Amino acid sequence: MNGDGIPRRGLMLVLSSPSGAGKTTISRLLLEADPGLTLSVSVTTRPKRPDEVDRRDYSFLDSAAFEKMRAAGDLLEHAKVFGNDYGTPRAPVEKALAEGLDVLFDIDWQGARQLKGKAPKDVVSIFVLPPSTGELHARLRRRAQDSDDVVAQRMKRAPDEIAHWNEFDYVVVNRDIQESVASVRSILTAERLRRQRQVGLPVFVKGLSEGL
Ligand code: 5GP
Numbered sequence: 001m002n003g004d005g006i007p008r009r010g011l012m013l014v015l016s017s018p019s020g021a022g023k024t025t026i027s028r029l030l031l032e033a034d035p036g037l038t039l040s041v042s043v044t045t046r047p048k049r050p051d052e053v054d055r056r057d058y059s060f061l062d063s064a065a066f067e068k069m070r071a072a073g074d075l076l077e078h079a080k081v082f083g084n085d086y087g088t089p090r091a092p093v094e095k096a097l098a099e100g101l102d103v104l105f106d107i108d109w110q111g112a113r114q115l116k117g118k119a120p121k122d123v124v125s126i127f128v129l130p131p132s133t134g135e136l137h138a139r140l141r142r143r144a145q146d147s148d149d150v151v152a153q154r155m156k157r158a159p160d161e162i163a164h165w166n167e168f169d170y171v172v173v174n175r176d177i178q179e180s181v182a183s184v185r186s187i188l189t190a191e192r193l194r195r196q197r198q199v200g201l202p203v204f205v206k207g208l209s210e211g212l
Helices: 023-033 063-071 090-098 109-118 133-143 148-162 177-192 201-211
Strands: 012-016 037-039 042-044 058-060 075-081 084-089 102-106 123-129 170-173
Touching: 012 023, 012 109, 012 177, 023 037, 023 102, 023 177, 042 063, 063 075, 063 084, 075 090, 075 109, 084 090, 084 109, 090 102, 102 109, 109 123, 123 177, 133 148, 170 177
Parallel strands: 012 102, 012 123, 037 102, 042 058, 123 170
Antiparallel strands: 042 084, 075 084
């Protein structure tokens, strides 16, 4: 539903970025500000970080459990990132969309590409860039949850990730977190108002014409 009660088709909002560009913080603030948006919680074989909560940030699985989900077709998309497996469980996404919610995905470019291939009309993709390489490095170090090796590995991968910027519908340079959140919210507002997504418009407009 729109704010004005017209039935609307849910959308899939994909946020991607190199690790450390601020995407996770943007996602958290977006979710706090928008009750119509729900997060797709991924499954991963990566070890849990100290401040992460199982099934809130990720569902942490071993390789066998991940492979079982993949083989059963229970993942909408999946990819290997930094040597670990990540995937999007299908059922919660389908349930949320059916309930009229929009779904937010914090996934990499490989996942974004797969989702866009499967649901081109429903996916809106945003790429978040850091303002500079120096800032990206500083943010990764500030996170202080990963070992120096992991930080170095993530810095090394950043150019490969950034190389995919031009596959996305929108690009936001994250200079200021509040500004970036405001930009993403504007995108979401506009995309929700797309005529094709407002599937209740014919009935609404018919009512208007009849009332004239
Ligand atoms: P991190 O280990 O820092 O949480 O995530 C590493 C990268 O994997 C990030 O770019 C994140 O967006 C991506 N990622 C997280 N979950 C998924 C997923 O389900 N699918 C894909 N393709 N990428 C994911």
